[in-house]
Amino acid sequence: MSDRELRVDLADRLTKAGKLRSAPWRRAIEAVPRQEFLRGGFFDVVDGSVPTFWTPVMPDDPHWLERCYADDSLVTQIAGTIVPGDLQGRISRAPTSSSTMPGLVVRMLEDLRVDDGMRVLEIGTGTGYSTALLCERLGEDLVTSVEVDPDVALRARNALASVGYRPELVVGDGLAGHKGGAPYDRVIVTCGVLNIPQAWIDQTRPGGIILATVCGWLYSSELARLTVAEDGTARGRLLGGQVSFMLARPHTPPPLGMLPDLDNGEERPTAVGADLLGDWAARFIMQLAAPRAQRLELPRNGRTEHILLDVEAGSWAAVYEDAGRWLVRQGGPGRLWDRVENRVAHWQAAGAPDLARFEISLTDGVQTVSWPA
Numbered sequence: 001m002s003d004r005e006l007r008v009d010l011a012d013r014l015t016k017a018g019k020l021r022s023a024p025w026r027r028a029i030e031a032v033p034r035q036e037f038l039r040g041g042f043f044d045v046v047d048g049s050v051p052t053f054w055t056p057v058m059p060d061d062p063h064w065l066e067r068c069y070a071d072d073s074l075v076t077q078i079a080g081t082i083v084p085g086d087l088q089g090r091i092s093r094a095p096t097s098s099s100t101m102p103g104l105v106v107r108m109l110e111d112l113r114v115d116d117g118m119r120v121l122e123i124g125t126g127t128g129y130s131t132a133l134l135c136e137r138l139g140e141d142l143v144t145s146v147e148v149d150p151d152v153a154l155r156a157r158n159a160l161a162s163v164g165y166r167p168e169l170v171v172g173d174g175l176a177g178h179k180g181g182a183p184y185d186r187v188i189v190t191c192g193v194l195n196i197p198q199a200w201i202d203q204t205r206p207g208g209i210i211l212a213t214v215c216g217w218l219y220s221s222e223l224a225r226l227t228v229a230e231d232g233t234a235r236g237r238l239l240g241g242q243v244s245f246m247l248a249r250p251h252t253p254p255p256l257g258m259l260p261d262l263d264n265g266e267e268r269p270t271a272v273g274a275d276l277l278g279d280w281a282a283r284f285i286m287q288l289a290a291p292r293a294q295r296l297e298l299p300r301n302g303r304t305e306h307i308l309l310d311v312e313a314g315s316w317a318a319v320y321e322d323a324g325r326w327l328v329r330q331g332g333p334g335r336l337w338d339r340v341e342n343r344v345a346h347w348q349a350a351g352a353p354d355l356a357r358f359e360i361s362l363t364d365g366v367q368t369v370s371w372p373a
Helices: 003-016 023-031 064-068 102-111 129-138 150-162 198-202 274-278 280-289 336-349
Strands: 042-045 054-057 074-078 095-099 120-123 143-147 168-171 184-193 204-214 222-228 234-238 266-269 294-300 303-310 315-322 325-331 359-363 366-370
Touching: 003 023, 003 064, 003 102, 023 102, 023 129, 042 095, 102 129, 102 184, 102 222, 120 129, 129 143, 129 150, 129 184, 143 150, 150 168, 198 204, 204 234, 222 359, 274 280, 274 315, 280 336, 303 336, 315 336, 325 336
Parallel strands: 120 143, 120 184, 143 168, 184 204
Antiparallel strands: 042 054, 042 074, 074 095, 204 222, 222 234, 234 359, 266 325, 294 303, 303 315, 315 325, 359 366
């Protein structure tokens, strides 16, 4: 198929999946050539690799164009600097930039509830594809996009210009927004954050909407939509759907460093087992109790121990199964698993409500996430 046919086919698939719901965004999907934002290639996972290895896919690959229109996120940068054209062979490092799957992009754009004439601030330009969709829908003069990585921003600028879009592009810390273009009617964020920065609220007009993914270091995340009030607060709900993005770089966790003595702690039975760490909703609840705890699994003492560690606080918990029951051993200045256990118990006592029923609010920079009574 030609690229035009591929764009129409993508719009058809997204419509059928219920992600593309309005004519203006369908026109944008059909108008913007995604492949122009992937001219530098992308990385593919090497099948079966442990740990995960990546290999480049360049435009001379016979499947490259078709892959550009798959409903997939395509990694475009690894380890903060490496792009597909830099590599021959394969690499095992963490992805640091990508072109988000079109289904998620358009779902978020629909959830943003934009209308003609609205000014939009985008946090996280990335390849520029979603920026281009905003330009096509609203006009480039109403779109401002912030990208923290200068090289990523330059590639996006060039790609946008190649297809005729010249929005205001800013290189800087997206957590600070862009005060020069405020106030905005809408703010959309394509990275995960531990909490919604007050700067975004301050730069959004009363009645305006912020759409962002709230995450933590246990990596359960949810899309949140908040409406800004006259008094500088914001309130809204989680939208559900297990939306996940790379964390904003200033919000990435610190190195684990040397582990504490995991045998030197207080041990007791626990009603909340580590099996709940595999449940997205339960892990989100745990994360509310311990937002700066990181998780690892270690084979110790003839079993697998599930470790939660708050590096900055120095608190830790090791949870493991023994003779059919769950035990926890804790150490450091606080009792990490006590907080987790308590929060999970309250959630379960309320009937374990779905995350899409949760409310989120910000007052004086303090973020609160809660479920209905």
